[in-house]
Amino acid sequence: MTGHKNKGGRGHGLGNDPGGGPGGHRESSRRSGLANGGRNRFGNRGSALTRKDDTISEERTFAALPPVRGGAFARTWWGRAWLKALEDTALDDRQVKRGRRHARSGAVGAVSVRPGRITAVVQDRDGTAYRSDVLLQELSEEEWDRLVGLAAGSAGHIAALLDREMPPHLVEDAAAVGIELLPGIGDLEPECGCEAWDHCPHTTALCYQVARLLDEDPFVLMLMRGRGERALIEALQERSSGRPAKPPEDAEEVAAAAGRRRSGVSAEEAFASRYFLPPLPAPPVPPAALGEPPSLDTEAAPEPGLDPTALEFLAADAAARARMLLTGVVPLGEPPLTASQDAVRLAAGAPAPWIAARLAEGSGRERAALGLAVRAWRLGGPAALAVLEEEWQPAQEALRRAETRLAEAWEASERPALRPSGPARWTVVGTDTQLRLGPDGRWWPYREEHGVWVPAGPADQDPAAALAGPAATAET
Numbered sequence: 002m003t004g005h006k007n008k009g010g011r012g013h014g015l016g017n018d019p020g021g022g023p024g025g026h027r028e029s030s031r032r033s034g035l036a037n038g039g040r041n042r043f044g045n046r047g048s049a050l051t052r053k054d055d056t057i058s059e060e061r062t063f064a065a066l067p068p069v070r071g072g073a074f075a076r077t078w079w080g081r082a083w084l085k086a087l088e089d090t091a092l093d094d095r096q097v098k099r100g101r102r103h104a105r106s107g108a109v110g111a112v113s114v115r116p117g118r119i120t121a122v123v124q125d126r127d128g129t130a131y132r133s134d135v136l137l138q139e140l141s142e143e144e145w146d147r148l149v150g151l152a153a154g155s156a157g158h159i160a161a162l163l164d165r166e167m168p169p170h171l172v173e174d175a176a177a178v179g180i181e182l183l184p185g186i187g188d189l190e191p192e193c194g195c196e197a198w199d200h201c202p203h204t205t206a207l208c209y210q211v212a213r214l215l216d217e218d219p220f221v222l223m224l225m226r227g228r229g230e231r232a233l234i235e236a237l238q239e240r241s242s243g244r245p246a247k248p249p250e251d252a253e254e255v256a257a258a259a260g261r262r263r264s265g266v267s268a269e270e271a272f273a274s275r276y277f278l279p280p281l282p283a284p285p286v287p288p289a290a291l292g293e294p295p296s297l298d299t300e301a302a303p304e305p306g307l308d309p310t311a312l313e314f315l316a317a318d319a320a321a322r323a324r325m326l327l328t329g330v331v332p333l334g335e336p337p338l339t340a341s342q343d344a345v346r347l348a349a350g351a352p353a354p355w356i357a358a359r360l361a362e363g364s365g366r367e368r369a370a371l372g373l374a375v376r377a378w379r380l381g382g383p384a385a386l387a388v389l390e391e392e393w394q395p396a397q398e399a400l401r402r403a404e405t406r407l408a409e410a411w412e413a414s415e416r417p418a419l420r421p422s423g424p425a426r427w428t429v430v431g432t433d434t435q436l437r438l439g440p441d442g443r444w445w446p447y448r449e450e451h452g453v454w455v456p457a458g459p460a461d462q463d464p465a466a467a468l469a470g471p472a473a474t475a476e477t
Contacts, residue, residue, distance in 0.1 A: 068105060393424060
């Protein structure tokens, strides 16, 4: 059974002021809290700047993380060190296990991180919610000054931090001068609305969830210790750029130093400046014309089933297609073509007869059928091909709208006599012309040639305009 306490008026549920109560932790947390005139801090998403002792610090709120199914909570060495501090501090292993189950089940709400404190609302299985806080001692100004000096003294430390990694040598160097960056036993002080006197399932769950945040971003730990990411980066840049260079001792060293300055920037500057990237350059201008396709004609015999000439044709087509995408001729985001549609697209490029024959065979069409498909493709791509080769049955409401549109497209004295000739098809009585309705609501003109209906022109939203097109009345 979890013990309870009234430790100097600690939190008693969701309505507690996170800054109330005794002790240096609580008072420092009040000073660094969000100065928003009482606004609910749990509603924030992202970062808020707060004023503390004439310096700027950050408060960040992370959205609730999804449940975890199996596996360890922490992958990084610093995340595991955080959990070890929790497990070494907690007196009751049963509470730790319950908290771990809470965290796995997604019971931890949005996590607020600010100097000296992390906060979240944690729900029990019965739905009861408790505000839970874990306090961590902030570093002093003098400790931060030393830590920034250690980090700025190594380009590797800066690069690792900017890559969202915690450099182990920085932690070791800091410990050697008396700065404990990672928490140890007893450093994670719990406060919870359930009034447990030690780490309860709620504060334990909060710590496990924060371990996942630390895995992704060690700057979360830096913020708990008193410095947000932006403030720390600015301090590192200022310290790196302001470090005086060692004066050269002779003329030869002066010349060498001048040569180094002329050849570029220092590694430290290069690593530190990665955080502030310049705008991307303008994309290169596409070539005015395609280059020569590669030749696959070699002395060695090709592998069985591989036709080098056909492969050359496909490579040239891919290059032409890429150029059309770059220049906007073909819009991005178009749905992918089926193999049958792509065969018609390739045939529409007027390839050599032997390639057209292979495309017809590969797509299951006769040569004449491929020719009709190519004719439709050139008029309207996949939509025109579908009207040629597929029959679709409009719903009753769509069919009524189509018939109304046909009735209203002409004046009464000019309206042609139309008879249904199948689903979504109407033939003009006494002529060799036909109108077909596509699934997208456009009308396609067709004409009969040697007993076969063939595409006769582009589509139009107006059936009268489609039927009156020049391709609908005469072959050009």
